[in-house]
Amino acid sequence: xxxxxxxVLFGDRPLDKTLEYLKSIGIEALEVGAGGYPGKAHxxxxxxxxxxxxxxxxxxxxxxxxxxxxxxxxxxxxxxxNKKTAETFRNDFRNAVLLAEKLGIEKIVGFSGCxxxxxxxxxxxxxxxxxxxxxxxxxxxxxxxxxxxxxxxxAEFCLAHGVKKVAFEMHPGFCVxxxxxxxxxxxxxxxxxxxxxxxxxxxxxxxxPVAAIRKLGKAIYxxxxxxxxxxxYNTAISGVLDNKHYGxxxxxxxxxxxxxxxxxxxxxxxxISNLKLIGYDDxxxxxxxxxxxTNTEGIEKAVDFLNKAMIKGDKPTGMFWA
Numbered sequence: 001x002x003x004x005x006x007x008v009l010f011g012d013r014p015l016d017k018t019l020e021y022l023k024s025i026g027i028e029a030l031e032v033g034a035g036g037y038p039g040k041a042h043x044x045x046x047x048x049x050x051x052x053x054x055x056x057x058x059x060x061x062x063x064x065x066x067x068x069x070x071x072x073x074x075x076x077x078x079x080x081x082n083k084k085t086a087e088t089f090r091n092d093f094r095n096a097v098l099l100a101e102k103l104g105i106e107k108i109v110g111f112s113g114c115x116x117x118x119x120x121x122x123x124x125x126x127x128x129x130x131x132x133x134x135x136x137x138x139x140x141x142x143x144x145x146x147x148x149x150x151x152x153x154x155a156e157f158c159l160a161h162g163v164k165k166v167a168f169e170m171h172p173g174f175c176v177x178x179x180x181x182x183x184x185x186x187x188x189x190x191x192x193x194x195x196x197x198x199x200x201x202x203x204x205x206x207x208x209p210v211a212a213i214r215k216l217g218k219a220i221y222x223x224x225x226x227x228x229x230x231x232x233y234n235t236a237i238s239g240v241l242d243n244k245h246y247g248x249x250x251x252x253x254x255x256x257x258x259x260x261x262x263x264x265x266x267x268x269x270x271x272i273s274n275l276k277l278i279g280y281d282d283x284x285x286x287x288x289x290x291x292x293x294t295n296t297e298g299i300e301k302a303v304d305f306l307n308k309a310m311i312k313g314d315k316p317t318g319m320f321w322a
Contacts, residue, residue, distance in 0.1 A: 001272070001310050003303065004070055004283035006224070008033040009295045011041030015058070018042065019065040021296075025303050029070040030062075031109060031222075031285045034099065035092030036076030043072070045095035049102070059103065070283050071107040071222060072096045075169065078154075079146050080124060081116030089113070094157065101161040108158070109167045109196045109222050112176035112185060115146040126173050147175050148188050155192045167196035167222035178207060179215045186219055194221035198287065199271060203228040203262065204240050204254040213274045220280050225306055226287045227262030230254045246291060258290040258298040260305040268309045276311050284310065 005027050010018040022030075034043045048055045062069060074096040076089030096108055114124040117138045127135045127142070158166055168176045168185070176182050179195075186193040197220045199209040213220065230240070235253040242253040249255050259268060272284070284306055288298040 001275070001281060001312055002028040002070075002283045003306055003310065004029040004031055004285040005299065006031045006033070006038070006073055006285050006287045007042055008038045008073065009288045009299065011039060015042045016061050016064075019061065019067060023065050023067060025300055026307065027067060027286075027303070029283045029285075030067050031071045031073050031283070032069050033074075034072035034096040035074040036089055036110065038073040038075055043099075045072075045092075045099035048099055049095060055102070069103065069105055070285070071109050071167070072100055072105060073109045075110045077111060077113040077124060077174070079113035079115045079150050081119075081121035082123075093154070097158055097161050097163050100163050104162070106163055107165040107167060107221060108163055109169065111171055111174045112147065112151070112168050112181075114174045115142045117141070124173070126175075126177075142175060143184075147185065151185060151189045151193065155189050158192055164192060165194055165221040166192055167194050169196040169198050169201070169224065171198070171201050172205065178202070178205065179212050182216065183219065191219075194219045196222040196224060197275075198224035198226055200224070200226040200228040200256055200262070200287075200289075204230060206240065209271050210274050213271065213278060217278045220275070220278065222282065223275065223280065223284050224287045225259050225284045225302060226289060227257045227259045227268075228254050229257045229262035249291060255291065256289040258288060258293060258302045258305075259286070259309075260301065261290065261292075265305070265309060268305070272309050272311055 005022055007018055007030055032043045033039050034045050048058055074093050076092060078086055078089040078093055080086040100108060114126050116123060117125040125138060127139050130136045168182060170177050170182055176185055182195050195216050202209055202212055231253055234251060238253050240253050244252050286299055286302045288295055290298045
């Protein structure tokens with residue numbers, strides 16, 4: 001395993017200054033925003049695909065600091081019912097794939113997206129229960145008429161251009177939000193689809209990350225190192241479904257935290273050990289979204305914490321005691 005970071009938290013800095021800082025604190029690999037919600041501050045595929053000089057400069061900067069790009073982050077909603085919105089996300093995704101092909105990057109991280117409730121919808125509709133029966137009908141439409149056909153087509157495009165892994169972040173609000181929904185899409189579309197395992201979104205749903213890691217197994221293609229703190233007092237009153245603004249930390253049922261501030265070291269060591277058990281040997285990509293800390297404090301605390309929790313070595317060559 002190697003220590004990585006999603007670079008978008010330093011979108012206000014030039015790429016070279018960002019990499020200089022990340023190198024100094026021990027980051028070994030990069031997840032770079034390349035469209036969609038993560039933005040294009042450090043990497044605009046549309047520009048880099050059309051400007052060889054800009055592409056060569058980008059490649060040279062990455063090579064200079066010795067931290068390879070492990071994945072492009074291109075989270076979006078390409079099945080949004082608003083056709084213009086969907087088209088923007090779709091173009092970003094395909095451009096990220098084409099740039100990945102040029103750079104030899106085989107993994108894109110993103111969202112499954114969420115359609116509306118019909119062809120005439122204006123907004124996405126995330127269904128969380130089967131009844132009244134309208135909800136079950138919406139789910140059938142979303143999956144059978146939109147989501148599965150769309151990702152079958154995009155999977156073909158990805159494989160044709162050298163992208164072997166599309167790692168969906170299981171995020172509430174989108175059709176893929178837990179292990180069951182991830183595996184459902186993977187089984188119907190193919191094993192180009194896998195999971196970006198971000199425990200922060202699972203924790204507040206009541207999902208045990210270790211159980212989820214064991215369930216998903218080889219379907220885990222990426223890992224976001226981000227924590228969640230559940231407020232037992234607010235949750236005792238309101239439950240975990242919380243639409244208060246993320247900045248209202250004192251009154252929310254849960255908030256995102258840097259690793260170690262939501263759950264303790266043993267909790268994270270159990271997760272990392274189980275990643276090792278299922279054969280995951282890729283990066284732990286720090287995603288900083290802790291509203292109580294600055295970007296630099298949050299990422300430096302995460303680096304220090306993960307260095308104590310990670311299992312960096314290769315598989316043991318033998319068990320002398322067995």
